Amino acid sequence: MLDYQQIRSILKNHTVGIAGAGGLGSNVAMALTRVGIGKLTVVDFDVVAESNLNRQFYFKHQVGFKKVDALRANLLSINPELILETYDVKLDSSNILSFFQTVDVMVEAFDRAEMKQIIIEKFQTEKPEIPLVIGNGMAGWGNSNDMKVQQYGNLYICGDGVSEVADNLPPIAPRVNICAAMEANVVLSILLNKVTNVKVKP
Amino acid sequence: MEIILNNNPDFVETTEKAITVEELLKIKKFSYKLLIVKVNDILVTKENYSKVSVCAGDNVQVIHLMTGG
Numbered sequence: 001m002l003d004y005q006q007i008r009s010i011l012k013n014h015t016v017g018i019a020g021a022g023g024l025g026s027n028v029a030m031a032l033t034r035v036g037i038g039k040l041t042v043v044d045f046d047v048v049a050e051s052n053l054n055r056q057f058y059f060k061h062q063v064g065f066k067k068v069d070a071l072r073a074n075l076l077s078i079n080p081e082l083i084l085e086t087y088d089v090k091l092d093s094s095n096i097l098s099f100f101q102t103v104d105v106m107v108e109a110f111d112r113a114e115m116k117q118i119i120i121e122k123f124q125t126e127k128p129e130i131p132l133v134i135g136n137g138m139a140g141w142g143n144s145n146d147m148k149v150q151q152y153g154n155l156y157i158c159g160d161g162v163s164e165v166a167d168n169l170p171p172i173a174p175r176v177n178i179c180a181a182m183e184a185n186v187v188l189s190i191l192l193n194k195v196t197n198v199k200v201k202p
Numbered sequence: 203m204e205i206i207l208n209n210n211p212d213f214v215e216t217t218e219k220a221i222t223v224e225e226l227l228k229i230k231k232f233s234y235k236l237l238i239v240k241v242n243d244i245l246v247t248k249e250n251y252s253k254v255s256v257c258a259g260d261n262v263q264v265i266h267l268m269t270g271g
Contacts, residue, residue: 024271111271113236120238120267124245139270150209152263153243164268171270179271 002196008036014191015039017103019091019119021067022046023171024135025109026057026074027180032187033075039083040075043099044068045090055173093118097126105187108134109180111165124155133186137161138179139169147178149186149202156190156202158182206261219258224251226262236267 002010016037018025021044029040044067048058062070068086075082087099091110096119100106106127108119116134123132137159138147146160159179165171189202203214203221207230214221214229221229223239223246239246240263246254256262 020271022271109271111269113267113269116267117236117238121245121247124240125247128245135271136265137268137270152209152240152265155238155240157265159270161266162268163270165270176271 001198002192007192010192010195011036011188012038014104015041015102016187017100017106018042018109019096019100019107020044020109020111020115021071022052022109022111023055023176024180024183025107026067026071027055027177028107028109028184028187029071029075030057030078031181031184033078033082035184035188036079037082039085041085041087041100041103042068042071043087043089043091044071045088055171055176091115091119093122096122100127100130103130105190106130106132107183107187108132109183111171113164120155128154130154131156131190133158133183133190135159135179135183137163138175139163139165139171141172141175144175144178147175147182149182151202156186158186203258205256205258208263208265214256220255222252223254223256223262226256227251227264230264232264232266234266238265238267239263 021042046067048062048065048070050063058070066088068088131154133156136157140163150157186202189200193199242261
């Protein structure tokens with residue numbers, strides 16, 4: 001069994017890629033920073049909007065800031081030793097692999113389903129050795145027990161698999177944060193299972 | 203034909219020894235626009251649905267993707 005110092009030192013030596021810095025990405029980054037991940041690579045082209053504050057890890061005074069810049073300020077306020085690589089770029093199928101060549105685990109944190117499909121197809125065909133963690137189905141409220149992690153080989157899907165965003169099913173803090181926390185939790189199980197004999201389920 | 207579908211044993215109504223992914227999706231009524239399909243842990247992209255076949259015992263995973271994040 002690992003003690004807490006060993007856990008911290010393992011995490012410090014690993015890099016996690018996060019595609020998107022919205023509801024999922026900003027909160028996954030926050031959780032991984034708190035547990036002492038060594039390096040994060042985060043890519044997002046967007047700007048913090050008032051409407052993001054219902055779920056994303058940003059503050060009122062950051063509205064109008066580039067998300068990657070606001071996130072940098074917030075994460076370094078938690079851990080100034082975090083090595084943080086950020087890119088203010090709109091990801092698509094032609095550029096997505098180039099930013100995450102050396103990550104140990106990849107986290108999908110897009111909102112649009114089309115982008116989720118692109119990242120899965122690119123990574124699972126061209127970088128199948130990198131574990132990929134996806135958020136899928138977290139709109140609305142309640143039904144906490146429906147949130148789950150399903151493993152498909154090297155692909156891990158977090159969420160309820162049914163709740164798509166709609167006018168009457170908004171993405172709001174509690175369930176989006178549950179999903180983001182599940183993604184971060186899967187990352188930990190992947191990184192720590194690599195080095196311990198006690199295998200924890202993702 | 204017995205396969206593993208989404209990590210559970212499943213029966214596919216067919217007399218063929220092998221069917222394509224496209225046929226499987228039709229039989230199992232997966233009609234969503236955005237799907238991820240893996241056969242024996244290998245990703246099958248949409249343009250290959252009619253080329254890749256599924257046989258008894260295969261491990262097939264079909265995931266419906268939805269917007270939100």
